[in-house]
Amino acid sequence: MVFRLLWIWCFVTFANVAHAADFRVTFLNPGGETGFWGDVSRTMAAAAADLDVDLEILHAERQPYIMEALLRKRLDDGDLPDYFVLVNESQSAGRLLQLMDGMPSKVFFLLNKLTPQQKANLEEHNIDLGNIVGSISPDNETAGYEMAQSLIDAARMVRQDGGPLNLLALTGDVSTPAGVQREMGMLRAVADNDDVKLLHAIPADWNETVAYRRASEVFARMPVDMVWAANDDIAFGARKAALEAGLTPGKDIFFAGLNWSERGMEAVHEGEMTMTHGGHFFAGAWSMVMLHDHFFRDFEGDVFVDVLFKMSPVTQQNVDLYLSALGDGNWDKIDFSLFSKTINNRSHYDFSAAAILDAARN
Numbered sequence: 001m002v003f004r005l006l007w008i009w010c011f012v013t014f015a016n017v018a019h020a021a022d023f024r025v026t027f028l029n030p031g032g033e034t035g036f037w038g039d040v041s042r043t044m045a046a047a048a049a050d051l052d053v054d055l056e057i058l059h060a061e062r063q064p065y066i067m068e069a070l071l072r073k074r075l076d077d078g079d080l081p082d083y084f085v086l087v088n089e090s091q092s093a094g095r096l097l098q099l100m101d102g103m104p105s106k107v108f109f110l111l112n113k114l115t116p117q118q119k120a121n122l123e124e125h126n127i128d129l130g131n132i133v134g135s136i137s138p139d140n141e142t143a144g145y146e147m148a149q150s151l152i153d154a155a156r157m158v159r160q161d162g163g164p165l166n167l168l169a170l171t172g173d174v175s176t177p178a179g180v181q182r183e184m185g186m187l188r189a190v191a192d193n194d195d196v197k198l199l200h201a202i203p204a205d206w207n208e209t210v211a212y213r214r215a216s217e218v219f220a221r222m223p224v225d226m227v228w229a230a231n232d233d234i235a236f237g238a239r240k241a242a243l244e245a246g247l248t249p250g251k252d253i254f255f256a257g258l259n260w261s262e263r264g265m266e267a268v269h270e271g272e273m274t275m276t277h278g279g280h281f282f283a284g285a286w287s288m289v290m291l292h293d294h295f296f297r298d299f300e301g302d303v304f305v306d307v308l309f310k311m312s313p314v315t316q317q318n319v320d321l322y323l324s325a326l327g328d329g330n331w332d333k334i335d336f337s338l339f340s341k342t343i344n345n346r347s348h349y350d351f352s353a354a355a356i357l358d359a360a361r362n
Helices: 002-021 035-050 064-077 093-100 116-124 140-158 177-192 208-219 232-244 262-269 280-295 319-326 353-361
Strands: 023-029 053-059 083-086 106-110 132-138 165-171 196-203 226-229 254-258 275-278 305-309 312-314
Touching (some): 023 035, 064 093, 093 106, 132 177, 140 165, 140 312, 165 177, 232 254, 262 319
Parallel strands (some): 083 106
Antiparallel strands (some): 275 312
């Protein structure tokens, strides 16, 4: 009897310890449950399950004012999580951090972090930024460059007369850091290629319908050889406009997008897009890995840790590999605990496309 009571006591004690080791995260997703932001949430949820994270996701449906309202309500509700994961979509993070000033929860920035100007403004207004523990963002500038260069190389192979190549850039928006950085990469590629003429750089609000309208207006006025699109949805909006204008993608006009979307990969496979860059929706999973390591103090206390990771292009040369390994969108098959430094006693993170493919195939 004494042994049985001792066993029950030990079980309850260790169960409570295990429960105490869990931590809670609230992700304020600026998008919805589908598309790119849906993929971010799904990789995050898969990693949270592997790492015993209690995850709550709130969706703002691409409306910054809803994002602010969601955060305000969550703060008012109380019982706050250990961490909030925020995105500086449309540079809305300044207001979000003002709402969180004085709150006990830590903050982690995903995909779009504070700009230097925002940081300076917040510090000038005595907003405490000490609760920001880390961030993870992709190298958008390099991706934007590689997308543009893939278009230029493809168009040159068709247009061998040495004449100028006309490029239409359909950007995301004018303020979100990721979109601005991608556009910077595109502009660098234009500067590196004397035979390329940038016709317009037009914001398309990350939206397929908006991209369709704006591309249609340009196609009606002037010849276009290439369309650089800030994401795959924008590329498909412009592609629809091109088809209606009597152009054949992959022959008369070339498209490049970004997101690693399934239909983007299929378009690359069919030769209708030169590439879909991406892999950055896995940042949802990487945020859980990094917060797990922070919770167990691999960050050496609360020292800010900023990770910049490379995205990877999916082209006709490797699209079959990516489709076979990742095309099903089943992120539960990946054991994201393998990427943790604390669990695996590693000195650095490997968030590369090669590591993702290896984990998906194992």
